[in-house]
Amino acid sequence: MDFDLSPEMTALQQSVRRLSQEKIKPRAREIDATGEYPEDVFDAFRDADLLGLSIPTELGGSGAGILGLSLAIEEVAKYSNVCALMLLLTRLPVGPVLIAGSDDQKKRYLPGIATGELRAAFGLSEPQAGSDVAGMRTRATPESGAGSRTRSVTGSGSEGGWVLNGTKCWMSGVREADWYTVFAKTGDPVSRDHGGITAFIVERGWEGVSVPRTDHKMGVRGVDTGELVLDDVHVPAENVIGEVGGFRLAMLGLNAMRPIVAARGIGLAEGALMYATEYVKGREAFGGTISDLQGVRWEIAKIAVDIEAARLLTYRAAWLADQGKFTKEYVPFLSSAKYFATELAVRASGLAVQLLGAAGYMTDHPTELWYRDARQLTIVEGTSQVQLDLIARGVLAHHLWWD
Numbered sequence: 001m002d003f004d005l006s007p008e009m010t011a012l013q014q015s016v017r018r019l020s021q022e023k024i025k026p027r028a029r030e031i032d033a034t035g036e037y038p039e040d041v042f043d044a045f046r047d048a049d050l051l052g053l054s055i056p057t058e059l060g061g062s063g064a065g066i067l068g069l070s071l072a073i074e075e076v077a078k079y080s081n082v083c084a085l086m087l088l089l090t091r092l093p094v095g096p097v098l099i100a101g102s103d104d105q106k107k108r109y110l111p112g113i114a115t116g117e118l119r120a121a122f123g124l125s126e127p128q129a130g131s132d133v134a135g136m137r138t139r140a141t142p143e144s145g146a147g148s149r150t151r152s153v154t155g156s157g158s159e160g161g162w163v164l165n166g167t168k169c170w171m172s173g174v175r176e177a178d179w180y181t182v183f184a185k186t187g188d189p190v191s192r193d194h195g196g197i198t199a200f201i202v203e204r205g206w207e208g209v210s211v212p213r214t215d216h217k218m219g220v221r222g223v224d225t226g227e228l229v230l231d232d233v234h235v236p237a238e239n240v241i242g243e244v245g246g247f248r249l250a251m252l253g254l255n256a257m258r259p260i261v262a263a264r265g266i267g268l269a270e271g272a273l274m275y276a277t278e279y280v281k282g283r284e285a286f287g288g289t290i291s292d293l294q295g296v297r298w299e300i301a302k303i304a305v306d307i308e309a310a311r312l313l314t315y316r317a318a319w320l321a322d323q324g325k326f327t328k329e330y331v332p333f334l335s336s337a338k339y340f341a342t343e344l345a346v347r348a349s350g351l352a353v354q355l356l357g358a359a360g361y362m363t364d365h366p367t368e369l370w371y372r373d374a375r376q377l378t379i380v381e382g383t384s385q386v387q388l389d390l391i392a393r394g395v396l397a398h399h400l401w402w403d
């Protein structure tokens with residue numbers, strides 16, 4: 001057993017740490033206040049070759065894998081969870097294509113993500129179907145008649161395929177994306193059979209694709225979430241990801257994402273605890289400082305222990321995912337990381353607000369921003385309750401067992 005990061009991973013961690021301190025930290029408050037997409041941060045990520053971390057080298061990425069991306073996100077999330085989300089979006093919609101996409105899809109859609117020429121988003125949720133994915137109503141019906149109306153951003157066009165209709169919601173990065181990984185029902189629309197759900201690559205520029213509205217959010221402001229409406233969108237057969245009825249792909253993609261989301265939680269918790277610790281060390285009270293008080297010290301210690309526990313869970317989860325171990329039997333290990341680290345982010349940012357007292361509640365300090373940002377982490381990509389259910393299933397099936 002070896003707990004050390006490789007020299008390459010340590011170098012990546014150090015360089016993203018510097019970039020985050022120099023470029024992200026000074027921008028975080030302004031990005032939240034304006035809610036505007038930080039193009040300058042995207043450029044900085046591109047210039048530092050961070051957009052292709054989890055994309056293999058043969059597709060133009062740096063091949064640092066899920067561990068590399070998680071480490072980078074942890075560093076960025078110390079200062080800005082929305083900038084961490086920008087990095088996360090280099091993998092979330094890409095995952096299904098990497099896992100089951102054709103060589104042609106990989107060549108057309110992935111190198112552009114690594115270079116920053118293309119951006120993508122992930123459409124699973126619908127207004128009436130979040131955790132209950134089988135309740136989705138977006139439909140894909142086989143195309144009839146002559147000729148497809150689609151022409152790809154990458155220049156190719158094709159005959160035949162599918163016609164998609166429906167509305168996806170709360171989609172992160174929906175406005176900036178050039179293409180979307182979208183899930184739709186190809187089987188009986190009222191059936192709850194997962195086998196009737198299929199993944200497609202849909203391009204923003206295609207006829208019938210629109211983004212009519214974005215949401216007013218409590219946190220992670222700067223990267224919009226919003227609606228994607230698909231109105232008779234013709235999708236060529238070659239843009240089906242994996243096989244028709246391959247819903248399992250959505251779960252595999254999300255399983256592999258668990259450490260990446262967890263890293264957003266860890267970074268946020270680290271940033272919040274470090275900030276609050278420095279504050280209480282300088283805050284004079286009762287003839288000493290707030291950091292002298294045992295009740296305060298114990299709270300700091302408890303979060304510090306949990307941060308280290310979350311890192312171990314998350315790095316192991318990333319290590320598993322990088323070996324392709326994100327199928328059902330690994331779910332409890334992957335989901336434990338997401339559950340623990342994101343719940344920790346909420347507790348750590350709550351403690352940070354508390355330790356700063358009134359100051360922590362004011363926008364003069366980043367604590368209230370971290371607190372708002374943390375709340376979404378226990379909801380996105382499978383809520384905490386859904387993760388607990390998945391973990392319990394793994395224990396019941398002895399996938400997580402100690403005998």
Ligand SMILES: Cc1cc2nc3c(=O)[nH]c(=O)nc-3n(C[C@H](O)[C@H](O)[C@H](O)COP(=O)(O)OP(=O)(O)OC[C@H]3O[C@@H](n4cnc5c(N)ncnc54)[C@H](O)[C@@H]3O)c2cc1C
Binds near residue numbers: 123131171220
């Ligand atoms: C900021 C943000 C960004 C997002 N980005 C994306 C995106 O890019 N793409 C995308 O597709 N979606 C995205 N989402 C949506 C997100 O994935 C869903 O919100 C999430 O899956 C939960 O679905 P829901 O909101 O419909 O809650 P519901 O499914 O309605 O759940 C409501 C409550 O019931 C609980 N619950 C549900 N099922 C169970 C169960 N089996 N056992 C116990 N409790 C349960 C939940 O934990 C929750 O507390 C985003 C959401 C947010 C807030």
